[in-house]
Amino acid sequence: MSDRILATYLIETPYPLERAAEVMAGEQSCGTFTRLPSETDALREAHAARVEHIEPLEASYTPSLPIPALQSGKVHPVYRQARVTLSWPLANLGTSLPTLFATLAGNLFELKELSALKLLDLTLPKPFAEAYPGPQFGIAGTRELTGITKRPIIGTIIKPSVGLSPNATAEVVSQLLKGGIDFIKDDELQANSPHNPFKERVDAVMPLIREHAERSGHKVMYAFNITGEADQMRDHHDYVVAAGGSCVMVALNAVGLTGVSQLRRHCQVALHGHRAGWGMFSRSPHLGMSFVAYQKLWRLVGVDHIHVNGLRNKFSEEDASVIASARACLTPMFDPPSPGYEVMPVFSSGQTADQAVDTYSAITSTDLIFCAGGGIMAHPDGIGAGVRSLRQAWEAAMEGIDVNVYAREHTELARALETFHQ
Template sequence: MSDRIRAHYLIETPYSLERAAEVMAGEQSCGTFTRLAGETDELREQHGARVEHIKPLESVEAPSLPTPAPPAGSGRPRYRRARVTLSWPLANLGPSLPTLVATVAGNLFELKEFSALKLLDLELPAPFAAAYPGPQFGIAGTRELTGIAERPLIGTIIKPSVGLSPSATAEVVRELVEGGIDFIKDDELQANGPHNPLKARVDAVMPVIREHAERTGRRVMYAFNITGDLDEMREHHDYVVAAGGSCVMAALNAVGLAGVTHLRRHCQVALHGHRAGWGMFSRSPHLGMSFVAYQKLWRLAGVDHIHVNGLRNKFSEEDASVIASARTCLTPMFAPPSPGCEVMPVFSSGQTADQAVDTYRALDSTDLIFCAGGGIMAHPDGIGAGVHSLRQAWEAAVAGIELDDYAREHRQLARALETFRR
């Protein structure tokens, strides 16, 4: 296997594609705007980034992003698009995720030569797999912790997002576990606020989880949001573990790669990754980072689950992008014998029983967490009926039965479709 790091980009430039790619390579390795005395040919050969491949695409008349005008006298520019692959020797940075991001997604976004630039994918050499622990539980471990062997985990998010007291949160949890839920998570906005401190929430919720497990043998996984400073996250993780919890959650973009890596090395339970703020990287087709590249960073850092949005969601992401994101979570990152680092994709955002069949047909897998807030909480026959409607929808999906046909003999599903179908 190559010891070089490879990054794939979409670019747009008014300059020649070859010149633009060389500017990228120079800026992100040993080059600068002029040749320096210490920049020997040997140094450039050993440490300079290489332009591995350029695939020309279409040209456009106007720049996709604001960009300085080309030099006077160069005529009216055409903005050329291409897919470009750059590579770096591992020796430039070592297997360091923070330095990797600075290298493949650093100053190049600001270069005046580009009117669009997006990181599409990363290929990392095996030393990264050796340097980072990756997921501790992943798909198999999450199934073992919850006792759910094959089907999707049916999950939900505590709503209202903020404002509930610890005792009110525990009452919602009581209804959910009695209704048959598999997975519950805090909202990303609810971490350690004064109205619902983390420790008080754990003290209120975990007795409900434990009592239900003792009575039924089913231990519901609750992802407590411990997003915070490093010392705070460690302290709150330990508090969850001492109370018998099986999962903690962090808002990835808020705590950063170093924060997640630090937490993972200390973590004893499943680590749930919420991608809040993802739109900053993804929403523009002309700037940022694809989820294919993004999720590889967090998988190495050590998350066990990561959000991928959902079909017919309330946000701007298209269904094809959601499914592509989920598939890449289930795809190994490294060749054997290195670990594959597969993680469980989490579907959420406006999900109801109506999306189950389409999700299964598109993904062809049940290795996922299917989270519905309103799709459970707002079921006309109550929370338990909302949980059962989702389970019934997934039964139909896996059996290859049309939802409407299955709903004829399953009242909770029928009522969900009447209420939520759009």
């Protein structure tokens, strides 16, 4: 088993591929633009990044991103793309996650030799699994907390995203509980606002959750959004725990890797990761980071759930990317695999009963949270019918029955397909 860190990138450059790759390796390890007296052969042997592999791809006469002009008089450049894999010795950084991020995704993105750069994947040696706790609950623990053992966990998001008071939020929760929901989450825009203070919201919602659990024997998981300053997040986490809650949520990109890592070590409940801002990394095919690499960092620091968007979603992400993201969450992370690093993908964004069969067909797993906002609350026969329509759609998917055939004997599903079919 290698003790080196590996990262694979998509690059584009007007320079020879080998030269561009060597510039990348030098910039992100012991090299600089010129050889230094202190940069001995022994130091380079011990600490230099290595170019492990170069796979040439297509070429064009137009750069994908702006790039400084080459010296005048040179022929019109060809911009060559390639997959490049670099590796670093663990000795360069140990198991420091902030330094890992600076190494994998630091100054590389500013190199003038590159007209495209995207981090596609990374492979970490086993010491990282020993240094970071990983998910505390993951798939198995989330199923135990919710009592949902085989099918997907059916969830929703409090809407409107902002504007509701604590009591108005509780009214929505009351309807969802009566409708048979499994999971509810705050919107990422609603954390601790003046119109809906966090602790007042917990005080309004948790008595309903507890009363419903006493009546039904089923404790609904509510992901309270605790995104904030580090001390505030710990305080709000503790308030949820004291109230009998089972989940807190953070906006990952807003809090950062070290913020989530500190929270995870303090956390006593499931940690729900929302990837708000993900488009900054992903939307350009020529710049940023793939979800395959991204989710590994958050699994390492210990989120139990992470959003992957959804099929036929309201955003710009294509279905193939969504499915690849979900599969990545369900793929073992270390070699050999480390137990406890499983993370539950969360499907959301314009999801209804209409997407259930295609989602199951694509990932062949029910280890997921399937969140629908309008797909539940806008069902023509009410919230309860919306929840039942989603369960019925997943029943059809899991049993291999055509959803339209199944809908003939399941009114809620039939009405949902009539209403939401795209």
